[in-house]
Amino acid sequence: MGTFIIEGGHQLHGEITPQGAKNEALQILCAVLLTSEEVTISNIPDIVDVNKLISLLEDLGVKTQKKAKGTYSFKADNLNLDYLQSAQFKEDGRGLRGSIMLVGPLLARFGKGYIPKPGGDKIGRRRLDTHFEGFIKLGATFRYNKEEHFYGVEAEKLTGTYMLLDEASVTGTANIVMAAVLAEGKTTIYNAACEPYLQQLCKMLNRMGAKINGIGSNLLEIEGVDSLGGTEHRMLPDMIEIGSWIGLAAMTRSHLTIKNVHWDDLGQIPTVFKKLGIQLERQGDDIVIPEHKDGYEIQNYIDGSILTIADAPWPGLTPDLLSIILVMATQAKGEVLIHQKMFESRLFFVDKLIDMGAKIILCDPHRATVIGHDFKSTLKATTMVSPDIRAGVSLLIAALSAKGTSTIHNIEQIDRGYENIDTRLRAIGAKITRLQ
Template sequence: MNSFEVQGGQPLKGEITPQGAKNEALQVICATLLSKDEITIDNLPDILDVNNLIDLLKDLGVQINRQSSQTCSFKAEIIKPDYLKTKEFRTRASSLRGSIMIMGPLLARFGKAFFPKPGGDKIGRRRMDTHFFGFEKLGATFDFDSEEIFYTVHAGHLKGANMLLDEASVTGTANIIMAAVLAPGTTTIYNAACEPYIQQLCRMLVSMGAKIIGIGSNLLTIEGVKDLNGCTHRILPDMIEIGSFIGLAAMTGSEITIKDAATDHLGIIPLAFRRMGINMHISKDEIYIPPKQKYAIETFIDGSIMTIADAPWPGLTPDLLSVFLVVATQANGSVLIHQKMFESRLFFVDKLIDMGARIILCDPHRATVIGLNQETPLRGSVMTSPDIRAGVALLIAALSAKGKSIIHNIEQIDRGYEKIDERLSRLGARIKRI
């Protein structure tokens, strides 16, 4: 198990470019299974989750041409469905949650798909009902082996259908879209997730020959086509990483310019940071965060405490709440962080409390943070990363803290952040992998 050794209290300075979006990459890689033709994807993040998914598709029979760490071509002309029944597949797929999205493409092309219970971050219950509800609406039959914890979906033929999703699940919406694009007839998906990454998936499918109307809204209309062609697709910058860099700059009093940030696709993220009192200058696709700023959390108009809560797009992504919570520890004022979607994502706050943060964990979903107003720095500590987003939040805390910190289980951070230690070191961070 690798660890980070961090010497905190060092202001950073310079330019940094965000990696390609992890969540989009997992979707569009799975979408390559829909066509027999070659598909090239650019701006892939060189991270564990993405590389593991590419390896999984290779074992499934997809021809992989890795042109560079950021560019890869896929040709799913020959697929080995029997691989899905092997113990090796169960082990590998169950450790990578994003691989659940191979089910929609395989169901569309071959009429069947098998999948173990997906893994990923340990952030609480993440149900799969929306995926299977959509498949069943399209005409598939769903079976669940409770002893083996194994899902089976099969269909003699799919057919377009109208559906109202019970929740705007991002991976569920992606899976249903990919199953529907090859299903004869018209499919309408209401309450569809409409995150930029879903929009990107739809645009890629359209460039392959799919017929999708309503991209960017929560009502999608899909006319099934017989087959799809190849294409070239470029992944957006990762808005979670961009938000992490904004929080890092504020927390450490650093002067950072985020390049190639695709600011038109950030939604409410800049506004949420401004509500925390953080100043930034956005011009074209760059974000500049000035150094050594004190930031005061706003209150609501009636004077009540500010609440930062996650919500489906265009609301605030839940993946950034851990960063907002850490940033609040050095703010002037108080804030209630409300994590609505996952019940275990705030349990890392005990590590911040050990570092001197003033946090009240109200329940599994809510934490109140009383900011220290940069009068008392956090102190270095030894901690363990529980998941990707909490891991980078703890790294931000360590970089701002007085003294040395050790962060264990950094493989969790590596799953979502590309060479983060090397990139931050170039900004002046004192961090090394041990």
């Protein structure tokens, strides 16, 4: 188990460039299975979850070649489909939430897709019903082995249809879209997710020869085609990392520049941070956060009532940033209610922040009220364990703002989503050491 030792209380300075988007990568990499031709993808983040998925693809028989840092070519022209039924696949697939994204393209191209119950963060229930209900509507037969927790879908052919998704699931929409592009006839998906990473997937598939209309809306129309070809694709910067660096700058009262953020794909993120009192300057495609010497003040609603920040499907705020926002609020001037609607275990890390001196009332598994210190007292250094990716980074930000030396164990969770985070933070002045 790895450990970070963090000496907090230091201002940071300089520039930091966000990695490629983790959540986009898990979709885009699986889409290479839809063609026998070469697909080249750039700006791939070098993180544990993405590297695990690339290893899974290699074990399945996908030829991969590293062209440069963050750039790989993939060719799925001779796959070993027997691997999907092997004990090794059942073991490897369990350790990665993104492995569910293999099912749609395998079903579309080969008529069968299997997956063990996937793992990932322990942040609450993350059901797979939307994925499999979509496959069934396209004509697949579903089966589930309860003893082995092993899912499977099979179909001689997929046929386009109309479907109204029960939730605007990003991964569910992506999986169904990848199945539908090779289905016979027209598929209409209503209540589809429409976040930028899903748009990226659809644009890539269209360059490969798919016929997808309505990209960016919640109504997708897909005309099935017989086959797809190769393409090149560059992934967006990771909006969760961008939000993390904004939170880090605010909590440490540092002057930071976040490079090449793709402003037009950030949605509500800049607006929400401004509601927390954070100054953000747009310089070209960069975000500049000035030093907040006098702190930052949370805006109330126009009637004076307490601000509520809640997650919602795109273009609402992504749930992955609520942990960061909660930590930032501990040093703001004012109060805020954080409402995590999607996952019932994601706020349980606040007990560590309370140990550090934060004023937080955990109302229930989904809601927490934060009363900010306004930097009149700092958080206290402590020893913590990272429970998941986003909570782990939030605790890291708290530790970097706290006076004294903090210890964070189980940093493998952070490494699952953030590329070389300690090296990159040291480059802007953070006092952080990695121990194995």
